[in-house]
Amino acid sequence: MSNATSPNKDNANGKKSKITIRPFKPQVHMDPNYAEKTWKLLKGAIHEIHKQNASGLSFEELYRNAYNMVLHKHGDRLYSGLSTEVHEHLQEVADRVANSHDSSFLIELGKAWNDHKTSMLMIRDILMYMDRVYVLNHNVPTVFDLGLSLFRDDIARNVRIKDRLLKTVLSLIARERMGEVIDRGILRNVTQMWIDLGINTRSVYEDDFERNLLETTAQFYRVESQEFISGNSCSEYLKKAEIRLKEEFDRVSHYLDPSTEPKLREVTEKELLTTHLKSLIDMENSGLISMLRDDKVEDLRRMYSLFTRIVSGLATMRDTMSNYVKEIGKELVTDEEKQKEQGTYVQQLLDLKDKYDRLLAQAFSNDKTPAHATKPIKPPFSPVFPASLNKEDRLNVELIY
Numbered sequence: 385m386s387n388a389t390s391p392n393k394d395n396a397n398g399k400k401s402k403i404t405i406r407p408f409k410p411q412v413h414m415d416p417n418y419a420e421k422t423w424k425l426l427k428g429a430i431h432e433i434h435k436q437n438a439s440g441l442s443f444e445e446l447y448r449n450a451y452n453m454v455l456h457k458h459g460d461r462l463y464s465g466l467s468t469e470v471h472e473h474l475q476e477v478a479d480r481v482a483n484s485h486d487s488s489f490l491i492e493l494g495k496a497w498n499d500h501k502t503s504m505l506m507i508r509d510i511l512m513y514m515d516r517v518y519v520l521n522h523n524v525p526t527v528f529d530l531g532l533s534l535f536r537d538d539i540a541r542n543v544r545i546k547d548r549l550l551k552t553v554l555s556l557i558a559r560e561r562m563g564e565v566i567d568r569g570i571l572r573n574v575t576q577m578w579i580d581l582g583i584n585t586r587s588v589y590e591d592d593f594e595r596n597l598l599e600t601t602a603q604f605y606r607v608e609s610q611e612f613i614s615g616n617s618c619s620e621y622l623k624k625a626e627i628r629l630k631e632e633f634d635r636v637s638h639y640l641d642p643s644t645e646p647k648l649r650e651v652t653e654k655e656l657l658t659t660h661l662k663s664l665i666d667m668e669n670s671g672l673i674s675m676l677r678d679d680k681v682e683d684l685r686r687m688y689s690l691f692t693r694i695v696s697g698l699a700t701m702r703d704t705m706s707n708y709v710k711e712i713g714k715e716l717v718t719d720e721e722k723q724k725e726q727g728t729y730v731q732q733l734l735d736l737k738d739k740y741d742r743l744l745a746q747a748f749s750n751d752k753t754p755a756h757a758t759k760p761i762k763p764p765f766s767p768v769f770p771a772s773l774n775k776e777d778r779l780n781v782e783l784i785y
Contacts, residue, residue: 418456419453419456423453423458430466459514459518462514466527478538478539480492481542489548489549490552493549494574497535497573498573501531535581554596589641598647601632602651618664618670621664622664626689657691661696665701666704672687672708679743709740
């Protein structure tokens with residue numbers, strides 16, 4: 385019977401050394417075809433999952449097989465096999481989507497997308513250990529992210545699908561702008577797909593859709609605004625613009641990503657408001673001066689609300705109002721007939737001031753320092769009085785204002 389440690393023996397230097405005898409371990413011979421056999425089993429399960437026929441699968445057994453493959457250093461085979469299997473499946477799906485009729489194109493794509501997400505979640509559960517160990521050690525995409533990138537390349541950016549998808553979505557949005565009722569839910573599914581395919585970024589959504597959306601939006605409102613302003617009053621135009629801006633905000637809330645809202649608003653405001661700012665304010669018989677003269681409080685309130693949105697809007701309103709009020713004040717104080725009646729022109733200046741104080745409160749929310757204006761929107765009610773006005777009356781008028 386041998387001991388675990390043999391007696392000490394002298395080594396070459398005359399020193400005694402200890403020899404340790406380790407317990408015998410029988411050598412385990414791995415089946416050389418183990419990796420392929422196990423992968424074949426897992427491949428069959430993945431195939432059944434893609435066919436939506438996973439009810440008969442033992443996920444515990446499948447997980448154990450995937451676990452052992454990674455444990456025995458066959459993670460490369462498992463990961464590459466998964467990538468190939470999903471890719472081949474998605475190629476078949478792409479053919480089905482691409483061959484679908486226009487009336488069912490988005491429905492077929494939406495079904496493919498939803499089925500793919502469900503399948504990849506189930507596959508991820510089976511390959512959870514590979515995600516935790518192999519993926520982390522080799523710095524490769526997780527199982528689910530791999531599925532997203534494959535769907536992006538094989539379907540969303542397929543040469544037979546990508547442009548058709550964009551054209552279909554933009555066409556639906558254009559039809560909605562023209563008053564047609566569309567299926568917003570199916571559009572929401574598509575835009576969410578673009579966002580998800582960016583894998584923690586909005587790159588796919590922005591590159592494949594948003595940039596084109598903003599371009600077509602600008603073109604749509606550029607044409608519509610030109611047509612509408614040529615045949616309508618300022619008041620009617622501003623009502624239409626107000627409705628359109630609300631519709632675009634509503635569009636974002638229903639099927640666009642929130643990040644699109646400020647970009648879409650900027651494009652729409654530019655085409656509807658900024659481009660036509662001066663023309664609207666100066667429009668004969670219905671512009672700002674006409675609204676002021678006729679006490680159009682509601683129209684003034686709408687103009688103020690809309691032009692607050694654009695940088696030069698309130699400044700242009702302020703300058704126009706200032707010039708107009710100065711002209712009226714100048715006419716009053718230089719009217720010789722009125723000056724003959726003591727206090728008449730002063731009272732009319734008081735009435736003028738009361739009118740515009742009321743408009744300031746009712747139409748402009750008494751806003752004297754709006755965010756985009758470098759000066760208050762309140763017009764100056766102290767015109768330059770002619771030198772012929774006597775000193776006492778000038779002092780009285782200045783005290784009033």
